[in-house]
Amino acid sequence: MDELVMVEAVSRRFPLDHSEVRALDGASLRAQRGEFLAISGPSGSGKSTLLNLIGCVDKPTSGRIVFDGADTSSLNPSQLSALRRKKIGFVFQTFNLIPVYTARENVELPLLLQGMSASERRSRAMAALESVGLAERAQQRPDLLSGGERQRVAVARAIVHRPALVLADEPTANLDTHNATQLIDLMRELNLTLGLTFIFSTHDQRLLEHTPRIVRLCDGQVVEDLHHAEVAHA
């Protein structure tokens, strides 16, 4: 495996009135291609901030992030947008599907942004929906899907363009146990079968039990980096 993400002494501070909040404070992390990595920690520990920085939707106050060999601090907004478009898939806690698009059209969106032809978009979107077990729901709009189905559509949307990295911010937070377990299994299966790299934030113990590597954050700092054996032991 080669290195996909390198987070090096990254800090992120937000101004608040006359003071500032340190969401991240010199955090460092390396992720290899094909990893299934969980970032855990209590609320306010900086999980989402770290994912936002790795996903290039935010910039660190200090430190640097190297993504797939490129130092993201040297990229302009348009280059960052292109990087996200091509190399990153996002799964959000609240699904964030476009309500007026059908499931298939939602999944097609990343391919549309890449200028792919309509026929290829359609076949690849259907394949992605097939892989999350929702091919028969392709023509349904999100409001007719259950929470679990919506999140699976969101996963299909995140993987349809075969990104180098899938980032999932609290993907099971809005799901019941059954759907959460199904989603975790699905993500792990996609990780293993397609070799996709997953980095997700969670404090859901159900999800952590299936995770070979867990990075724990506390007060914006990495306090633990546990691998499979250690996870099992812990």
Next chain:
Amino acid sequence: MLKFLLLALRNLFRNRRRTLMTLLMVGGGVAGLLLAGGYFAFMTRGLREDTIRNGLGHLQIFTTEHFQRDEIRVLDTGIENWPEVAARVRTAPHVRGVAPRIEFYGMVSNGQKSSIFMGSAVDPRAERSLGFETFLTSGKDLDGDQGSDVEALVGAGLAKSMNVKVGDGLTLFAVTSDGALNGVDVRVSGIVESGVAEMDARYLRISLPSAQRLLQSDRITNLVVGLDDTANTDAVYGELGPRLSGLPQQMTVKKWIDLATYYKQVRNLFNGIFLFMGIIVFFMVLMSSVNTLLMAMFERTREIGTMLAMGTPRAWIIFLLMAEAALLGVFGAAAGLVIGNLLGALLNASGLHLPPPPGYTVGILFRVLHVPALMISSSILVVISLALASIIPAVRASRLKIVEALAHV
């Protein structure tokens, strides 16, 4: 981009009530412009054709001298050999007929009191052949003085002032071309009412030979040319120049628009009012749409953040929101066209009359013309208004900070 247009189209129907309200506002603006513009167009066209039919004609021919100096004696700047001039004009295409006229003035008396009149001497047959209105309210039109009496048509106000009715006699006095005073007895053959009170209080019409005898002159003031269609005015105007060259007197041709001062004033007034209405509709649509589109953008902040996170170029977000606004404008314009034309047709069918304006004695028929140019310009106006209104929300949406947009509740 097609898929984004589809997205824009579907977004319109997310909040149907708000979209409906916007469509009604935009459609109402377009319908209002169509009704007002259509009515103004009807009034302007009606006034134009009335002006022409009321005796102005499409073209008028004078001697050039007529415009260069005041007359020292009656008709001394008039057209001398007018039958030849008229014959040359008749050879031009689109000419329906030529009517000679003498415009003069003098005193009219009923034996007990006198008043000033403004006279017009005409060839009744030529006038009728051109379809010029006489506005007879009683009696009959001039017949060319075939009997022994000199006939006259008298304005309603003048007839009332002189206390005469059809069949009664009057005496006209005027200065001849030699500078002497001449008089002629006339019999009132008809009473006319143009609708303009000031005009009817002074107006009197006799036949051309009678006026020539009264004024002791073979000349006429001008020739009035009637065409088959007002649209041919410019073409015939261009034709007449060469045809009237080489005459002993130099001629000047005037188009109806050059002589229709009142028409031009009314048209300019209507244009001004319509422009003002257009500006009001433009800003009404603009301001309310900015508010609506900002609300729509605010509601979809997280969705826009998601699209930006997925790598959607910011220009696409601008395109998306502007396309939504433009589509709203197109649908609103279409609704406005339907509503405006339907209302126009209903109003036309109702036969509604408006009260007479100041200075007029008869009411005005209310009609709305369906003017394609007006429909196109009104539609373009609202589409542009909405496209402009979407600039602020679209740019604001494209500049959203992704992290903040994703956290938006």
